[in-house]
Amino acid sequence: MSLFRTKNLDNMVAASRTPGGLKKVLGPTDLILMGIGAIVGTGIFVLTGTGALTAGPALTLSFIVAAIACGFAAMCYAEFASTVPIAGSIYTYSYVVLGELVAWMIGWDLLLEYGLATSAVAVGWSGYFQSLLSGFGITIPEALSAAPGALPNAHTVMNLPAACIMLVLTAMLSWGVRESARVNNVMVVIKMIVVLLFIGVGVKHVTPANWHPFAPFGASGVMSAAAVVFFAFIGFDAVTSAAEEVKRPERDLPIGIIGSLTICTILYVIVAAIMTGIVPFQMFKGIDHPVSLALQHAGENWFAGWVDLGAILGMTTVILVMAYGQTRIIYAMSRDGLLPAKLSTVHPKFGTPFFATWVVGLVFGFIAAFVPLNVLAELVNIGTLAAFCLVSVAVIVLRKKRPDLKRAFRCPGVPIVPGIAVVFCLALMSFLSAITWMAFVIWLVLGLIVYFGYARARSALNGVTQS
DSSP states (O other): OTTTTOHHHHOOOOOOTTTTOOOOBBBHHHHHHHHHHHHHHHHIIIHHHHHHHHHGGGHHHHHHHHHHHHHHHHHHHHHHHHHHTTTTTTHHHHHHOOOOOHHHHHHHHHHHHHHHHHHHHHHHHHHHHHHHHHHTTTOOGGGGGTTTTSSTTOOOOOBBBHHHHHHHHHHHHHHHHHHHHHHHHHHHHHHHHHHHHHHHHHGOOOGGGGGGGSTHHHHHHHHHHHHGGGGGGGGGGGGGGOOOOOOSHHHHHHHHHHHHHHHHHHHHHHHHHHHHSOOOOGGGOSOHHHHHHHHHHOOOHHHHHHHHHHHHHHHHHHHHHHHHHHHHHHHHHHTTEEEEEEEEGOOTOOOOOOOHHHHHHHHHHHHHHHHOOOOHHHHHHHHHHHHHHHHHHHHHHHHHTTTTSOOOOOOOOTTHHHHHHHHHHHHHTSSOOHHHHHHHHHHHHHHHHHHIIIHHHTTTTTTSSSO
């Protein structure tokens, strides 16, 4: 049993089109809004303040650097998504091109990345939600307001709001992707209106003197901030997880991936410029609501509350889309025999991987309730950057192995563009902390143990002629 045996691409595509699978109900607008829903959230409402402390007003350049890294990788994703329209994202692409062991490891990596992202954002959602409630004179009991040890000098037992939002969104996802997409679309439109209103209101209060010095910490500060705010772009790759539920994946997936990333990059750069133009960047220290702070500093207190509402909706859609992406990766890995078969069963009425969806919701809802996750953004970043490197390499390999394959979208400049994506991602990874690298390696080692102890012997490829 070769560790690098690959799946037959033609058979996989044919199998994905057989009756009884996931419902094909999504169009290009759904995918763009899904991408925006996953991207515009914690990044724009929280990490802009953190990034400003590291880069100063040059945070705009940090967002551009992170966006370039994502943009080159996005074109690679778009080629794969249009060529291999199958659930599982980079896990599935790796299985076709690079072999089972690589596919398993990246799938294992994505389980951690997506799961911790949903939990971490749920915790951030809880903070904004409690802040909104306090404006109406409603206070959640201290014991239920945060995970144990999350708040200094406070006796906290669990983060009840974080657990509740995870369970509500899990129920929504389990009932149907079409219904979830509709709710996501409405929330995305509302939060986009809030962001655009911030731009319209905030630009009148910009003081250009606050942009000087533009890059107080030099290129190192710009790159360090880019490695942190990269978290803000995580999510466009979740669009590829919807491949089997898209009506015309060959056309619609590239539109969803590149369209959502382009729109969000423009918004991030403009918002970062306005924020650092209103407030001297040093004032963002210890602030987890930088957008609201900028408005308060400008005397626009009436609108700060609306920004809090936009942040809540923004984080809600991030949780929804990331949880959706994770369930589809689990579904694909289970269908391949690498995880228990129960995880790939499709509900006869709802047409969703019902059991897998609830496993994800309960496990990561528990983590959100009981584990402080404010230091885990870097761990999510390193997993995503590793996945981006892999998909870029896989595009080059598949061009060599299957030049005859029909590609509805072709990544331009292969192998140069994928190579640039790898260089950018590795550069950003080099700015992450040693502790993050250590935690990432430990998780991968655990994945190897599970693969050799369980998954390899149960792979659906056992006894099958390999491609």
